[in-house]
Amino acid sequence: MKRPILLGLLTLALPAAAAAPVTYTVVTAATSLNLMTAESQTSVENFTGRTSKVSGSLSYDAAARTGTGTVSVDGASISTGNGLRDTHMKSADWLNFDKTPAVTFKTTSVKLVSGDKYAVNGTLTMNGVTRSVTSTATVKLTPASAATASAGLKGNVLAVSTSFPVKLSDYGVKNSRIGGQVSDTLTISLKFVASSGG
Template sequence: MRSLLLLPALLLGSALAAPVTYRVAPLDQVSIVMAENETDIENFTAVASKVSGTVIFDPAARTGSADLTVNGASLSTGVPLRDEHMRSADWFNFGKMPAITFKSTRVQYVSGDNYRVTGTLIMNGVMRTVTSTARVKLTPANDVTRASGITGDALAVSVVFNVKLGDFGVEHIAVQAGRVKDTLPVTIKLIASNR
């Protein structure tokens, strides 16, 4: 008899635990992609703030997926001439192919707010598989999220991928000379909302 009484609660609980689609908030500087170069010769951080796409997240099942696009033409290092060079065909070719896309193929819960994420990264017309650990944090809508311009619940995602430039067709003399590292940590930080 007791198990029959628990059945509606179990059914209701499983109905409430469902994947939710979150859209990247269209607010500049809330969602960004950063690539950091640190060498003995030159240090800079490149930031792109035009990030769009969706993240599907189910906090009860601890699963999800992501489909993201970054406009590489929005890249800024704080030096306009360097930005222009990095958008050129000699570097990332963002003038002709501005879209950088990432689509997850596997998301596996690790612990706490951490998930192991594997996916396909496409940049400069080249597709590669990348894997890293992402931090995913869900914040229910409240006065602070609304004051920040975020409607609905806020999903914060942060992940760092080590991207080998040579794998994406970037073989500039500055890389060969050691001014720019061939493998750069690329950080994606985004806020997405379910409304």
């Protein structure tokens, strides 16, 4: 009689023990580790916008291999290497970053594919418009160590990277240069680190 009771108690206890989501905060000071790029390729002109101003937080359960999160990029800080182009991109005629600088991605579902790869569904909000986005993300967990501490990272560390297409016209961005000098579809790539130690 004791063995079935003990097994029953263990069965009840295991899910509770396994459910241990941990909160990770994007390390905003890690400017060399955080990067968002937006790449435009056309037959007329190619350019890439870059910024390291990434913020947000994630909840990750290492046992269940799933999580949630919200990450924002400061669109007003994106630089393409051309000051005039950057000024135009921030204006109301383009991406409207002067008025709504935040580009925010929020997960709706995260599912393990294999290894460190996850299928991620979520919403992207830009220029006051929210659309559904699907991507594959790589999420690597590194336990706190002397190496992470020497890099200035506190606690356990998540390194996240993903890439997905964004169609500007879906976000109310209309300009005569789109389809000529600027592609209507940009390839957005994002990588950042987040730590459990704040």
